[in-house]
Structures are given as C-alpha cells and as structure tokens.
Amino acid sequence: MMLVEQTTTPAASLPVAGFRDHLRLGTGFADEGAEDSLLETFLRAAIAAVEAWTGKVLLERDFSWSLMAWRDGRAQTLPVAPVSAIREVRIVDCLDWEVIVDPSKYKLQQDMHRPVLMARGARLPTIPSQGSARVEFTAGFGESWTDIPADLAQAVMLLAAYYYEYRHEMRVGGAVMPYGVSSLVDRWRNVRLVGGGVR
Numbered sequence: 736m737m738l739v740e741q742t743t744t745p746a747a748s749l750p751v752a753g754f755r756d757h758l759r760l761g762t763g764f765a766d767e768g769a770e771d772s773l774l775e776t777f778l779r780a781a782i783a784a785v786e787a788w789t790g791k792v793l794l795e796r797d798f799s800w801s802l803m804a805w806r807d808g809r810a811q812t813l814p815v816a817p818v819s820a821i822r823e824v825r826i827v828d829c830l831d832w833e834v835i836v837d838p839s840k841y842k843l844q845q846d847m848h849r850p851v852l853m854a855r856g857a858r859l860p861t862i863p864s865q866g867s868a869r870v871e872f873t874a875g876f877g878e879s880w881t882d883i884p885a886d887l888a889q890a891v892m893l894l895a896a897y898y899y900e901y902r903h904e905m906r907v908g909g910a911v912m913p914y915g916v917s918s919l920v921d922r923w924r925n926v927r928l929v930g931g932g933v934r
Contacts, residue, residue, distance in 0.1 A: 738814050741797040741871070748794055749778050750880045750892075757892050758899060774899070781895035785887060788912060789923040790815055790848075793883050793891070795875030797822070801867050808858040810844075810851045815874050816925070818843060818850040822871040829865035836860050843872075848925040890919040 751774050760770070782793055792798075792815050805811050821843045824836040841859065844851040852859070852870060862868050876882045883891075894916045912920070 736802045736814075737800070739799045739801075741799050744779070744782070744794045744796060746775060748878060748880060749775055750888075751775055751778065753880075754778055754892060754895055758896060774895075777895040777898045777902075778891065780898055781891045784894055784912070785890050785916075785920055786815075788917075789887070789920050790925045791817070791876075791887070791923055792874040793876060793887060794880070795819070795873060795878045795882075797871070797873050800870045800872070802862075802870075803867050804862055805859050805868070808854070810853045811859060811870075813850045813852060813870070813872065813874075816850050817847055817876060818845065818872050818874045820873045821852060822873060823869075824852070824860070824871070825869040826860050826862060827867045827869060828863045833869075884923075886919045887923060890916045893919070 751771050754774050754777075755771075758774075786792060798815070800814055802811075821838075821841070824838075824841060826834045826836060840855055842853050842855055844853045860868070876884065876887075880888065894913065897913050897916070
C-alpha cells in the first residue's frame with residue numbers, strides 16, 4: 736500500500752502573515768518579510784505533523800493510493816480524511832496494463848474519520864494476482880486556511896511556534912507532541928483496530 740501526494744499546498748494558502756503575528760515578530764523594519772520562507776517551512780512542517788498525528792488532510796490536495804488487495808471486497812476504507820471526491824479508480828495487472836473502472840461501479844461514502852470507497856454492485860472490481868488498484872482522490876477540509884477547523888488551525892500555529900522557538904536545537908521533529916498541541920488534536924485522531932493491534 737502506498738499513498739502519494741499528487742499536488743502540494745500553494746504558498747498563498749499558508750497563513751504566513753498570521754503566523755508572524757502569532758510570534759509577535761516586529762513590523763515596520765526594512766527587512767520585514769525576510770523570514771517569510773523560514774516561517775513557511777515551519778508551517779509546512781507543523782501541518783505535516785498534525786496530518787500524520789490525526790490522519791486528516793488540512794488543506795485540499797490530490798492523492799494517489801495504490802494497494803495490492805481490497806480489505807473487504809464490498810468496501811475499502813480510504814487512508815486519510817476527509818475525502819471530497821474520488822477522481823478515478825484504475826486496475827493494474829502484472830504486466831502494468833491499466834483499466835479505468837467505470838465510475839458507475841463505485842461511490843464515495845463520505846465520513847469525517849473513515850471515508851469509504853463502496854461498490855455499487857456486489858463487489859469492487861477484482862484485483863488480479865500480482866496486480867494492484869490505484870485510487871485517485873481529493874482530500875482536505877478546503878482550499879483556504881479558514882476552511883480548517885479552528886482547533887486544528889490553532890494546533891498548527893502552536894506547533895510551528897514550537898519549531899521556531901527551538902530551531903537551533905535538536906528538539907524539532909521529536910516523537911512527542913507538545914501538550915498544548917496534543918490536547919487540541921487528540922479528538923481528531925482516528926484509532927483503528929486491525930488484527931488485534933491498534934493503528
């Protein structure tokens with residue numbers, strides 16, 4: 736199973752000015768804006784961390800998801816949420832021949848935590864031996880920063896500020912999320928029980 740991000744968040748969608756205000760950086764200086772690329776880097780890192788922690792895509796992007804077999808022949812839970820559209824489903828055989836699945840054979844069941852690719856008939860298309868299915872979909876709360884739930888947006892700001900504060904130390908990228916951030920994102924986490932384990 737492999738999830739690939741097909742599009743990236745444009746810089747214009749990131750709240751760099753809001754983050755600068757959050758940090759209370761000085762204004763009116765000749766070099767104002769000189770740190771914007773650094774602030775953007777910390778915002779992107781914080782967004783990636785919050786998305787990994789919650790399984791939620793904050794700003795809308797396109798993804799391609801490849802898998803070798805359906806977990807259930809009638810329905811397949813998608814790896815991230817929320818999903819707004821399934822653009823295409825392809826079946827790829829062992830010789831890399833691809834067939835686009837007729838959209839009338841599947842549908843998206845939207846859900847804030849577990850969106851599902853559902854068969855419209857009895858089963859999803861058969862994945863051949865040594866083949867795969869590739870699902871192209873769009874996920875995210877929206878294109879604008881204001882589309883993101885307020886607690887998740889605040890969590891990104893707090894985490895980006897934490898990264899900025901400790902930018903000269905080795906704390907950035909640590910496994911433990913700061914308490915203020917984790918308390919904001921915990922309710923968005925989707926714990927899945929699979930084969931007796933938790934993921």
